[in-house]
Amino acid sequence: MRNIIERAVDSGQFDWLQRAVEAAGDLLYDWDLATDKITWIGSATEIFGTDDASGIATGESFVNRINPEDVATRLKALSDHFADAKAI
Numbered sequence: 001m002r003n004i005i006e007r008a009v010d011s012g013q014f015d016w017l018q019r020a021v022e023a024a025g026d027l028l029y030d031w032d033l034a035t036d037k038i039t040w041i042g043s044a045t046e047i048f049g050t051d052d053a054s055g056i057a058t059g060e061s062f063v064n065r066i067n068p069e070d071v072a073t074r075l076k077a078l079s080d081h082f083a084d085a086k087a088i
Contacts, residue, residue, distance in 0.1 A: 005030045005041060017041065031059055038062060 005028065008017040018041050021028055027042040036058045045053050048065065056062050066074060 003030055004028065005039070033059075036060055 004017070005014070008014045017028075021042040025043075025047075027040060027044055027047060029041065029044075030039045031037075032039075038057060038059060040053075040056065044056055045051060048056055050056065054061065056065065063071065063074075
């Protein structure tokens, strides 16, 4: 199944999606595992309290913002997802 961002771009509704997510004070992201690049929809820098978007631009940099107590749970969820295609 194609992701929400791709469908919004293809249907010409990306601007609407971006405005709706920002108005809700929420975030969406697309994580390209091959390049480790994260594309954020919404005010990611504001929500994460940073002026530097590079600190949240990759999976590697983003994991550094996760509470160390939560990293094991995140890694297990990702591992389970890739092993069994379980939803996270």
